[in-house]
Amino acid sequence: MNGQVSAAVTLRAAIESFAFHGDARPALRDVEIVAAPGSLIAVLGGSGSGKSTLGRLLGGWLAGGRDGKLKGRLELESVGQQEAWRPLVFFGADSDPQIDPAAWAEQVGYVPQDPAAMLSAVRATVEEELAFGLENRGMERAEMVRIVAETARRTGLASLLERDPATLSGGELRRLAVGCAIVADPAVLILDEPLASLDADGTRTLTELVAAELARGTAVVVLSQSADLLTRLAEPWLVLEDGAATAAGPPDRILAGEELASSGVVVSEPSGAPSGQVQQFAQAQSRARPAKDSVPALELDRVSFGFGTEYLGRPLLLENVVLDVWPGEIVAVTGPNGAGKSTLLRLFNGLLSPLRGEVRIGGEAIAGVPTGVIAQRLGLLFQHPHDQLFERTVLREVFFGLDRRFGASAPVRAAEALASVGLSAAGNVHPHELSGSGQRLLALATVLAREPEVLALDEPTVALDAHGLRRLSDAMTAAAGRGAAVVLVTHDLAFARAHAHRLVELRNGVLAAGD
Secondary structure, three states, X not given: OOOOOOOEEEEEEEEEEEEEOOOOOOOEEEEEEEEOOOOEEEEEEOOOOOHHHHHHHHXXXXXXXXXXXXXXXXEEEEEOOOOOOOOEEEEOOOOOOOOOHHHHHHHEEEEOOOHHHHOOOOOOOHHHHHHHHHHHOOOOHHXXXXXXXXXXXXXXXXXXXXXXXXXXXXXXXHHHHHHHHHOOOOOEEEEEOOOOOOOHHHHHHHHHHHHHHHHOOOEEEEEEOEEOOOHHHOOOEEEEEOOEEEEEEOHHHHHXXXXXXXXXXXXXXXXXXXXXXXXXXXXXOOOOOOOOOOOOOEEEEEEEEOOOHHHHOOOOOEEEEEEEEOOOOEEEEEOOOOOOHHHHHHHHOOOOOOOEEEEEEOOEEXXXXXXHHHOOOEEEEOOOHHHHOOOOOHHHHHHOOHHHHHHHHHHXXXXXXXXXXXXXXXXXXXXXXXXXXXXXXXXXXXXXXXOOOEEEEEOOOOOOOHHHHHHHHHHHHHHHHOOOEEEEEOOOHHHHXXXXXXXXXXXXXEEEEOO
């Protein structure tokens, strides 16, 4: 890092309206933001509030004319350079000026809600990915090596430089995306849901990184659906709902008002303890432990696994893991980023096969059973929901395969599953047009519609606002109530403690009772 940003830059935006092509209703309207050097601004909003659209506009990833109709002004006000940026004024016409994405990116670093979208996907290692932007700028190699090493240290990636980005966990991937954004010293940093999927160490690392950027004079804008520890450091707050600003000002004043409750923003306690919202979600759930029948719904019997372990001499990722989950029981699996939690879930349904040990569902070993057959008994919600969405409409997505299994009752099951996650009105929408929260809830609906014996949920709370968390809570409670076993992998300890009958922690390849 250079110690100081090259120039003090203020990002100003006054968006009268922005509407995507084909949408009669604006995604944003009457939103103003001023990000001055050394300031931290939090933009809060629930699912569909427009905060990610705002972030993409500020980051130069959306443009008027190309992506939609934009009316308003965008400006980078630069001090300390011979030539200051001119404000760009947009009228929603074809003749509007166009942002030069490359020039904009030299001043504005942007990390989207989906960190994988930030990466080049053509680099073989974390180190090469971090160096990609610097190489494109023609930086001298020795300086580039120094900056990459320093960026890796600041983002907690120093031990992962030789790893393939495709093998990183969700939290590790997010830290890599942040590293790619800061490696070239932008004057403005836009972070969309920066704490999602991060463990406690990752949260602390990223919070410290933001504080260091502020001290260096970087303007930082955080977009979040959660009033968490990071956003509580910001002032002012801007609250979005349905594309419009409903509140702006100091956090204390907004927390005392009613705007957050209606917006769907999740409010976490400053201490990190479960908030009143999370506690309320769990009130309807019976906390009594389910009776242990003669056969567990899911068993892992001394399961060991490692990628290429036998050939490369690497330590096992999972070693002699033992786990019994009973019908009607909710078990939360916690642990640091990269511990192998997502890998564990893929062993449940045969997407991965153990090196040693056995996985059983309802007392029956799944070794050699086709994955499609296992999927009728165990439903897996992936950490990245777009990995399991492939149909043209929301309704077709949920209906896929139901008719072959349930016959005439399939349409009713599909409708009930969509209703349970609040997507009844979105049946004809393309899945990838949904918000991040909507995609996760749709993926959940595809699992719920089949009423499997076991639900395996990988980071199910990520991207969910308060309304989505309530639907997830209700769905888990209903599934356990009908006798399904539920296993959720999560870094959201408040949600886990409020809902799970039992917490277990995966660390250093070993599964043990959690706190």
